[in-house]
Amino acid sequence: MSKFNKVFAAFAAGACAIAMSTSAASARDEIRIVGSSTVFPFSTTVAERFGKETDFPTPVIESTGTGGGLKLFCAGIGEEHPDITNASARIKQSQVDDCASNGIKDIVEVKIGYDGIVIANSRESDLLEVTLQDVWLALAKDVPTGTDGETQPNPYMMWSDIRPELPAKKIEVLGPPPTSGTRAAFAEIAMEGGCKTFDWIKDLKSSDGGAYKSLCRTIREDGAYVEAGENDNLIVQKLQASPDAFGVFGFSFLDQNSDALQGALVGGVAPEFEQIASGDYPVSRSLFFYVKKDHVGVIPGIEEYLAAFANDDAWGDEGYLTDKGLIPMGAEERSAVAKTVADLAPLSM
Numbered sequence: 001m002s003k004f005n006k007v008f009a010a011f012a013a014g015a016c017a018i019a020m021s022t023s024a025a026s027a028r029d030e031i032r033i034v035g036s037s038t039v040f041p042f043s044t045t046v047a048e049r050f051g052k053e054t055d056f057p058t059p060v061i062e063s064t065g066t067g068g069g070l071k072l073f074c075a076g077i078g079e080e081h082p083d084i085t086n087a088s089a090r091i092k093q094s095q096v097d098d099c100a101s102n103g104i105k106d107i108v109e110v111k112i113g114y115d116g117i118v119i120a121n122s123r124e125s126d127l128l129e130v131t132l133q134d135v136w137l138a139l140a141k142d143v144p145t146g147t148d149g150e151t152q153p154n155p156y157m158m159w160s161d162i163r164p165e166l167p168a169k170k171i172e173v174l175g176p177p178p179t180s181g182t183r184a185a186f187a188e189i190a191m192e193g194g195c196k197t198f199d200w201i202k203d204l205k206s207s208d209g210g211a212y213k214s215l216c217r218t219i220r221e222d223g224a225y226v227e228a229g230e231n232d233n234l235i236v237q238k239l240q241a242s243p244d245a246f247g248v249f250g251f252s253f254l255d256q257n258s259d260a261l262q263g264a265l266v267g268g269v270a271p272e273f274e275q276i277a278s279g280d281y282p283v284s285r286s287l288f289f290y291v292k293k294d295h296v297g298v299i300p301g302i303e304e305y306l307a308a309f310a311n312d313d314a315w316g317d318e319g320y321l322t323d324k325g326l327i328p329m330g331a332e333e334r335s336a337v338a339k340t341v342a343d344l345a346p347l348s349m
Contacts, residue, residue, distance in 0.1 A: 019251040027121050028079040031059035035069025035086030036181050037230045038115060038250035039287050041085055041324050042150050046309045054308075056301035059084075065230040068179025069319055074099035083295040083302055087288045088115065088181030088250065089188075093349050106293035106346040110306070111337050112315055114327035115277040117186050117283045118263040119173070122243040126167060127146075128264035132282060135266070136194025137162045141218040154220045172236045174228040174264075175248035185285040186219040186248055190266075193282060234243075236261065251276060252325025255341040277327045287326075293344055303344075310334075310341040317336065 040063040051058025066087045073085035142151040159166035176183040190233035196202040205212040217338050219225050229237045232249040236257050239247045254263050263271035275281040296302045317328050
């Protein structure tokens with residue numbers, strides 16, 4: 001075969017593959033979104049308005065958890081794969097690499113605002129006041145013995161075992177599974193935040209980062225922490241039925257159920273809108289969604305959906321998403337993200 005024919009054959013094969021991908025993607029009319037249960041209420045609200053106010057179908061949204069959503073998102077290009085995935089933790093390099101291995105090279109990152117992770121219980125019980133150290137000691141798999149450098153399996157069964165000032169109640173915390181972005185953020189911000197209050201553990205970070213991370217972020221598996229699935233609404237329902245239990249979930253779910261639930265004070269700060277927005281509440285994190293650029297212009301309505309979300313009417317200081325519990329970014333940051341959305345600028349890690 002001549003050099004020209006070889007080049008032409010390679011070009012034809014590539015064009016065929018692209019055509020097949022485009023044809024497959026265009027077989028679906030509605031936007032498909034997966035991912036974080038925390039971001040789910042916000043994306044659902046935008047999607048419902050989008051379906052009513054435009055000629056495009058209402059996007060189909062599935063709450064799969066952040067990890068599950070990214071796994072589905074990164075599986076490939078084409079109509080059988082999602083267009084967008086919601087995330088309550090920023091995408092990891094390993095997940096970007098997973099996407100790339102399946103042909104997904106251009107991912108658009110859209111930060112939508114902030115959220116606090118709350119430790120909540122029924123209003124029928126007393127309000128909990130804890131430090132990050134209390135939280136870590138209550139939920140860590142291994143804790144210090146009292147001698148620097150030594151740990152033991154977590155012996156604390158009651159909150160009052162940690163400090164006499166805490167409730168004389170069994171430690172029972174309902175929370176998300178390892179695939180959840182809320183779980184990852186809680187481990188990084190709350191658990192590690194409490195862990196490193198011990199000086200010898202803080203020093204361990206520089207000498208053995210792997211051991212430090214394992215000690216600080218590994219949650220106990222003896223029944224004190226109960227994996228309650230990806231559906232935060234189920235945790236809310238269980239707390240209403242179990243007044244002595246506590247639940248870990250995003251602020252928006254507390255905000256929507258404030259008549260029945262109350263959020264613990266962490267470090268003396270209540271999980272309230274203003275405290276999270278200012279950064280005073282210790283357990284706060286950013287929320288995102290990720291867009292498969294290869295699907296833009298193929299699946300109808302993606303650019304229009306992005307414009308509807310990245311709009312002050314939605315995510316602004318007085319936007320309708322604040323009624324759902326979203327903590328807005330500042331005007332300057334919103335403007336920068338809106339430009340990323342308009343330009344469909346690919347993520348750079």
